[in-house]
Amino acid sequence: MTSNGEILVIGSGFAGFWAAVAAKRFAGAQADVTLISPEPVLQIRPRLYEASPETLGVDLLPLLDKVAVDFTQGKAAGLDPEAKTVSLADGGELSYDRLIVATGSRMRRPPVPGxxxxxxxxxxxxxxxxxxxxxxxxxxxxxxxxxxxxxxxxxxxxxxxxxxxxxxxxxxxxxxxxxxxxxxxxxxxxxxxxxxxxxxxxxxxxxxxxxxxxxxxxxxxxxxxxxxxxxxxxxxxxxxxATGMAAAPFTAQIPGERDRLGRILVDAALRAPDAPEIFVAGDAAAADTGDGHKALQSCQHAGQLGRVAGENAARDLLGEASVPYKQLRYLTCLDLGRSGAVVTKGWDRRIERIGAEGKALKRFINTKLIYPPVGGSVEALFAGSNAALIESFDLLAVEAA
CATH class of the missing domain: 3.50.50.60 (FAD/NAD(P)-binding domain)
Incomplete structure (x- = not known):
């Protein structure tokens, strides 16, 4: 079947990876999907405070190959929304019909000498x-x-x-x-x-x-x-x-209004209102979770933002109605070292678990839940990219032990 278009995804973090898989799941052979990143690696950023950080990366090439998503190695440097092109730091250039920007965030170093x-x-x-x-x-x-x-x-x-x-x-x-x-x-x-x-x-x-x-x-x-x-x-x-985060610099090239963290204010479909062929996900997006709260720059929100942005980019390309982003469940799970962990539920952060019980849930999240199904089937990867399925998942109902 002849391809109807090209969907580009910039970024190989949680949002970018799941956006690429979701776009391919929905579009199938009707669109080519390409992921652009300096390295084909998903850095398990929520765990980088732990020991052995050299082990905290996932090789994405085998997973992308399984679902027929192409990979281009390079750093996205420029964006021309009118020409619908992305230029790379090495001088290369890629065209798109729909673009998903999932370039993540960077720590804000304090404005002091040294x-x-x-x-x-x-x-x-x-x-x-x-x-x-x-x-x-x-x-x-x-x-x-x-x-x-x-x-x-x-x-x-x-x-x-x-x-x-x-x-x-x-x-x-x-x-x-x-x-x-x-x-x-x-x-x-x-x-x-x-x-x-x-x-x-x-x-x-x-x-x-x-x-x-x-x-x-x-x-x-x-x-x-x-x-x-x-x-x-x-x-x-x-x-x-550990001084907080702001949207990565590439986000500044997307036309539109931004919040104080440099994130693009997107609509319910995660589209950049001033650039209708561009969708924004993860830490680059200032999105309403569906209940009046803004998504946080966190793994918890990034993956779901990516899933919705990826599916909507494919839907838009194929002339289908978009689905609204929503993420109504919100948990905070904070590792407290030898004291276990504290788990809270909701934006008012009601304590649900502490100590060893909290630590078991934190360990489950950090070592299993946030990882893509490495070694899993195409069906497992596509299921993991289904935003509606993930939104129905009740983490607190899962036994972490």
């Missing part, structure tokens, strides 16, 4: 660099000081993993004697998580002997020092940033 010298867990490469430094610290066998800047979701998970990260590198003494400091300009930990789970989080931080420096303004960063606006400083062996 911010570029700090470690992070924003990408797999950056997480590996931090792990190499932790191994060096562990081998010294002294009492190190490690600072994490940003007491949000990622910062909390990272800081509560650090002693076990040092221990995994053979640094029993360093793990036991380490001074671990969590820094934020906010007056509370996890400000975006609300007051509900905060006592559980604070208890876990206390049990882990994490020192809090809240309401702190950083004036300068160096590899061995954090300097504060009040003139004080903290000597460190390593400093890692």
């Amino acid at each position: 911010a570029e010298t700090a470690y992070s867990v924003d990408t797999q490469a950056e997480a590996i660099a931090l792990d190499i430094r932790l191994a060096e610290i562990a081998r010294k066998g002294t009492a190190p000081t490690i600072a994490v800047v940003g007491a949000g979701f990622t910062g909390i998970e990272l800081v509560l993993e650090l002693r076990d990260r040092l221990l995994a590198h053979g640094g029993a003494e360093a793990a036991e004697r380490a001074r671990i400091v969590l820094i934020d300009r906010a007056d509370v930990v996890g400000p975006e998580l609300g007051p509900g789970p905060r006592p559980v989080i604070e208890s876990a931080l206390s049990e882990a002997r994490v020192e809090l420096q809240l309401g702190a303004r950083i004036s300068e960063l160096a590899r061995d020092r954090v300097s504060f606006a009040d003139g004080s400083s903290l000597a460190v062996d390593a400093v890692a940033l």
